[in-house]
Amino acid sequence: MTDYDRVHPQWGRPLEQYVQAWDINSLQTKPGWGSHTESEIRHRARIAISEICSLGGKNRSEYNRKTFVELGYPELVDGCLTLIKIVRTSDKATPFRYEYGYLCFRIISISLGVCLLHRAKLFDAAIDRMRAESASQAKMLTIFSEEIAQLFFTLLSIDEGIDRSDWMLGLRDVNRQFGPSQLPFTLIHEHMQLLSLLFSDQKDFSRALFSAYCPGVSAVIYLLWRCVKLCHDGIFDNQEPDLVSMFCHIYNRYCLVAPTCDEPILVLIYQPNSHWWAEPHQSSVDYEDEREKIILYNRRMASTGIGWLSRPSVFLIPAILQFLLLGLCDGVEDLLPRLFGLTIDRLWMARTNNEIPEDEVFKVCLSTVIFMNAALDHLTEKSYSNQSVMTKIIDTLVHHDIVDFTIQTLFLYKCPPSPSEELDNCFANGSIRMFEAASKLIPEEIFRLKFKATTPDLRKYICQVFDQLQMDGGHAAGLRRFDIMTNCILGIGYALGMEEDLDNVTGNFGFCIYARCANPYEWAPRQYLCSNCGVMYCSIMCQARDWTQGSMREFHIMSCGNAMSRVERPWMQANTKFGPNISHCSYSAQFWHAEDVLEGGVFEIGWEECMAWLRFGGILAIAKGKFESLGQNIVSLILGHDELRLPEILRSLRESDSREDKVIRYEAEELKKHVGIVRQFGTTAEIRIRRDCEEAEAPCVGSIKRKSKNEEGGGGRSKKLVAIATREKYNDKVASSHRNYPGLRAQNDTTRQNSLCSGTFVIRSTFLSISVGEGKLPSNPKVKRGVVGAVRDLWGGSCVHFSNFGPKWELDEYKIAKAAMLAPDDVRIPVNICSTANKLALQAVPKYADGQPARTVYLWVDEEAFVLGMLPAVSDPKTK
Incomplete structure (x- = not known):
C-alpha cells in the first residue's frame, strides 16, 4: 500500500476511498439519526461554519440558520479557499487527493449557489421545489444544481444578463438599477488562486467529480469564466500569463464529467469564446491520465441512462474532441476505434432524432471531421506501426457508415444565407482530407477492399446530385451546390480508390437507391424520382419497400421522412414526367394538410x-x-x-x-x-355488413314522398328530410349547401331521371359534405332508413350507397362497405373510378402474420381549392 492509499491523519481518506462514501448511491437514504443526535450535529456544524467565515476576516449572521441557508455566507467561500490551499503533497497543491480538500470544494460550490439564489430572489422557490419533489438527499441536491444551472442559462439568454451576473457575483457594478452593490465572495486574486489549484490537480479533479456526487459546480465554473474574461479584456489586472489556458483545461475536464443540467451553460460559455480553444493546449499530466480522459469520454458516450451522468450533449462534442484529439499523446491509440465509433453513432442519433436544428448539426459534424482528421494525421506523422489498431480504426469507419454519414450530411445542408459562410465547402474539403488520411494507415489494397461495398452508394449519390441540379433549374446557388457536392463525392471516391467505378455514371439513367433491390447495378430510367431530394428507384415496388422497411439511416427517409418531411406534389409530377396517379403511389400515403402555409404541401407517412x-x-x-x-x-x-x-x-x-x-x-x-x-373478425364484419344491407334495403317506415317532377328536383318533404338528416350528421353549413346549391342536387333533368349517377360525381358530392364539417352519425335506425329513402328519391340508387361515408382519411374497404351498405367487392368499382380521377389515394397493405387477406387503405388527397369551388353559394348562416 502506497502513501496515497492510506488515511491521512489530518486530511482524511484518500481519493479511492472517499468517492465511494460520496457517490449517489450513498445519498439515496437518510441516516438513522435521532432528534438529539441531529441537533448536536447541526450545532457543531454552525460552530464550524462560523469559524470558517472568521477566516475571511468578517462574520455576518443576518441570515436565518436552517437547512441550506446555513451555507449562504459569502465569507464561507473565502474561508474554504484558505483551508483548501493547505492540502499539499510533496510541496504540490493536491486539493482533491484527500477528502478534506474535496469537502472544502464542495462547500464552496454549494455556498456560491445558495448566495446566488438569494441574490436572484429565487432561493425560496428552490426550497419549495426541494420539499415538494425530493424524496432523498441526492434528489434534493439534484434540484439544487438544476436551479443554479437554470439561473445562469437565463442570465446568458437575455440582454444585460452578463452585467447582472457580474453584479450578483460581486465582481463589478455597471448598472445601478440592479440594486445596491453585492458583497464579493473574495478578492480577484483569490479566484485566480482557486483556478490555479484546480489546474495543478486537474487529474484528481475529473476523477473525483466523475465518481462522487458533487452538486452546483456550474457556479464555480461560471465564476472562474467571468473572472478570466474580465482579466482577458483588461478590466482587472492580472500577472498570470496562462490564465486562459488554465481555464480551458478546467472547462474541458468538467465537460467530460458534467451532469446533464449543466451542459447548456457549458455550451453558452464555449460558443462566444471558441477562439480560446483555437490552439491546442498541452495538458498531459501522465500516461495514465491521457488514457483516463478518453475512457471517461467513451463511458459517457456509451451510457444508456437518463440520470445524473448520461450521454453528453451534441453541442459539447466539438469542445471535448478538440481537448482529446488535438495534440494526441502516445499510448492511447488503441482507444481511438471505440472513440470514433461512439462519436459517429451519437451524431447519427442526433440527426435521426432531430435533437438540434440542421444547421447546428452540420457545424458539429464539421468540427468532428476536422478533429478526427487531426487524429488520423497524427498517427501517420509519427509512423504508428500497430497494424491491428489501425485496421480496427478502418473497420470502425466502415461499420458505422462513415461514407453515408458524410455525404448525407452534405446533402441535408441548406444553402448558406451569405457567400461568406462556406461551411459546406469546408466540410467537403475536410471530409476528403479525412479519407485521404485514413487511406495511409493500412495498405492500399486492403483499404480499397474494405470500402468496396460503398461503390454503388457513391454512384447513386452522383446521380442524385445531377437530379437535384435539374430540379434547381440551373440557378447560381444550385450550380455552386452542384460543384461542391460533386467534388466531395468524387474526392472521397478517389481517396477510396474508385476512379474507374465512378466514371460515366451520369445521363438519362440512374441506379436504384433501395439497398435490397434485385438489380442494384443495372441502370434504370429516371421514372420514379423524388421531387424533394432526387432519390431514384427502378420501380414502385422498390419505392414502397425502401420506405416501409428502411431504417432511419436510409438516405430517403433521412432527407424526406425525417429532417425535411414536407414535399410538394406539383414538383413530383413535373420532374417525374408521370401523371397524378403514379405520383400518388410514389409514397406510402399522402393526405392534405389544411393548415399548411405552403399551398400544395402534403405529408408522407408509412402505412x-x-x-x-x-x-x-x-x-x-x-x-x-x-x-x-x-x-x-x-x-x-x-x-x-x-x-x-x-x-x-x-x-x-x-x-x-x-x-x-x-x-x-x-x-x-x-x-x-x-x-x-x-381471427373471427372477418366473420363478424361480414355478418354486420349483411345485416346493414338488409336493413337498408328494407321498406322505409313512414311516408316519404317520391321524386317530384318539378324542375327544381325532388319534393319539398324529401328536401326537408335530407336537410334535417344532413344537419344531424354534419352541421348547419352542409345542410345549407344542400338547400341552396342546385348543383349538389342535380345537374339537369337527365341526371335526375337517370337512376345511376357516375361514381366520380357521387364521391365529389360526398367529399364536399365531409370536407365542410364533421358531426355525429345518426344513431336511430329509423332516421337512417329515412335518409336512405330520401337520398334515393333525389339522387338515384347509386347515391344511396355513399350517403353514410365516415370522416375523410379514415377509410378502408370494410368501413366503406359498412357505411355504403355494399359488399366489399362492389365498393372497389366507384373507388377505383375516383382514384383515376385523382380524388383519393390507394395504398395496398401487406398480409398480416396470421394470414388475413391483404386490404387497401383509401385516403382523401383533394385540394382545398376544389372543395371551395364546389360551394360558391354557401355562406355562414350567422352572417345572413
Missing part, C-alpha cells in the same frame, strides 16, 4: 402509422373526452410503441356504468378485431 391512427384514433378521442388529458396520455402510450399492444391499460381507468365507459370498452374490443388479433 404502419396510417393503420395506427385508424386503429387507435377513435378511442384516443373518446378517452380525452371522458378523462381529459389523463386518459389521453394513458392511451397515447399505445401509439408510442413499434409493436402492436393490446389496450389492457384502459381497464385501469375509472369504471362506471355510464354510456361513455361502455363505448370505450366496446371500441377497445372492436379495435382488437380490426387489426386481426382475433
Whole structure:
C-alpha cells in the first residue's frame, strides 16, 4: 500500500476511498439519526461554519440558520479557499487527493449557489421545489444544481444578463438599477488562486467529480469564466500569463464529467469564446491520465441512462474532441476505434432524432471531421506501426457508415444565407482530407477492399446530385451546390480508390437507391424520382419497400421522412414526367394538410402509422373526452410503441356504468378485431355488413314522398328530410349547401331521371359534405332508413350507397362497405373510378402474420381549392 492509499491523519481518506462514501448511491437514504443526535450535529456544524467565515476576516449572521441557508455566507467561500490551499503533497497543491480538500470544494460550490439564489430572489422557490419533489438527499441536491444551472442559462439568454451576473457575483457594478452593490465572495486574486489549484490537480479533479456526487459546480465554473474574461479584456489586472489556458483545461475536464443540467451553460460559455480553444493546449499530466480522459469520454458516450451522468450533449462534442484529439499523446491509440465509433453513432442519433436544428448539426459534424482528421494525421506523422489498431480504426469507419454519414450530411445542408459562410465547402474539403488520411494507415489494397461495398452508394449519390441540379433549374446557388457536392463525392471516391467505378455514371439513367433491390447495378430510367431530394428507384415496388422497411439511416427517409418531411406534389409530377396517379403511389400515403402555409404541401407517412391512427384514433378521442388529458396520455402510450399492444391499460381507468365507459370498452374490443388479433373478425364484419344491407334495403317506415317532377328536383318533404338528416350528421353549413346549391342536387333533368349517377360525381358530392364539417352519425335506425329513402328519391340508387361515408382519411374497404351498405367487392368499382380521377389515394397493405387477406387503405388527397369551388353559394348562416 502506497502513501496515497492510506488515511491521512489530518486530511482524511484518500481519493479511492472517499468517492465511494460520496457517490449517489450513498445519498439515496437518510441516516438513522435521532432528534438529539441531529441537533448536536447541526450545532457543531454552525460552530464550524462560523469559524470558517472568521477566516475571511468578517462574520455576518443576518441570515436565518436552517437547512441550506446555513451555507449562504459569502465569507464561507473565502474561508474554504484558505483551508483548501493547505492540502499539499510533496510541496504540490493536491486539493482533491484527500477528502478534506474535496469537502472544502464542495462547500464552496454549494455556498456560491445558495448566495446566488438569494441574490436572484429565487432561493425560496428552490426550497419549495426541494420539499415538494425530493424524496432523498441526492434528489434534493439534484434540484439544487438544476436551479443554479437554470439561473445562469437565463442570465446568458437575455440582454444585460452578463452585467447582472457580474453584479450578483460581486465582481463589478455597471448598472445601478440592479440594486445596491453585492458583497464579493473574495478578492480577484483569490479566484485566480482557486483556478490555479484546480489546474495543478486537474487529474484528481475529473476523477473525483466523475465518481462522487458533487452538486452546483456550474457556479464555480461560471465564476472562474467571468473572472478570466474580465482579466482577458483588461478590466482587472492580472500577472498570470496562462490564465486562459488554465481555464480551458478546467472547462474541458468538467465537460467530460458534467451532469446533464449543466451542459447548456457549458455550451453558452464555449460558443462566444471558441477562439480560446483555437490552439491546442498541452495538458498531459501522465500516461495514465491521457488514457483516463478518453475512457471517461467513451463511458459517457456509451451510457444508456437518463440520470445524473448520461450521454453528453451534441453541442459539447466539438469542445471535448478538440481537448482529446488535438495534440494526441502516445499510448492511447488503441482507444481511438471505440472513440470514433461512439462519436459517429451519437451524431447519427442526433440527426435521426432531430435533437438540434440542421444547421447546428452540420457545424458539429464539421468540427468532428476536422478533429478526427487531426487524429488520423497524427498517427501517420509519427509512423504508428500497430497494424491491428489501425485496421480496427478502418473497420470502425466502415461499420458505422462513415461514407453515408458524410455525404448525407452534405446533402441535408441548406444553402448558406451569405457567400461568406462556406461551411459546406469546408466540410467537403475536410471530409476528403479525412479519407485521404485514413487511406495511409493500412495498405492500399486492403483499404480499397474494405470500402468496396460503398461503390454503388457513391454512384447513386452522383446521380442524385445531377437530379437535384435539374430540379434547381440551373440557378447560381444550385450550380455552386452542384460543384461542391460533386467534388466531395468524387474526392472521397478517389481517396477510396474508385476512379474507374465512378466514371460515366451520369445521363438519362440512374441506379436504384433501395439497398435490397434485385438489380442494384443495372441502370434504370429516371421514372420514379423524388421531387424533394432526387432519390431514384427502378420501380414502385422498390419505392414502397425502401420506405416501409428502411431504417432511419436510409438516405430517403433521412432527407424526406425525417429532417425535411414536407414535399410538394406539383414538383413530383413535373420532374417525374408521370401523371397524378403514379405520383400518388410514389409514397406510402399522402393526405392534405389544411393548415399548411405552403399551398400544395402534403405529408408522407408509412402505412404502419396510417393503420395506427385508424386503429387507435377513435378511442384516443373518446378517452380525452371522458378523462381529459389523463386518459389521453394513458392511451397515447399505445401509439408510442413499434409493436402492436393490446389496450389492457384502459381497464385501469375509472369504471362506471355510464354510456361513455361502455363505448370505450366496446371500441377497445372492436379495435382488437380490426387489426386481426382475433381471427373471427372477418366473420363478424361480414355478418354486420349483411345485416346493414338488409336493413337498408328494407321498406322505409313512414311516408316519404317520391321524386317530384318539378324542375327544381325532388319534393319539398324529401328536401326537408335530407336537410334535417344532413344537419344531424354534419352541421348547419352542409345542410345549407344542400338547400341552396342546385348543383349538389342535380345537374339537369337527365341526371335526375337517370337512376345511376357516375361514381366520380357521387364521391365529389360526398367529399364536399365531409370536407365542410364533421358531426355525429345518426344513431336511430329509423332516421337512417329515412335518409336512405330520401337520398334515393333525389339522387338515384347509386347515391344511396355513399350517403353514410365516415370522416375523410379514415377509410378502408370494410368501413366503406359498412357505411355504403355494399359488399366489399362492389365498393372497389366507384373507388377505383375516383382514384383515376385523382380524388383519393390507394395504398395496398401487406398480409398480416396470421394470414388475413391483404386490404387497401383509401385516403382523401383533394385540394382545398376544389372543395371551395364546389360551394360558391354557401355562406355562414350567422352572417345572413
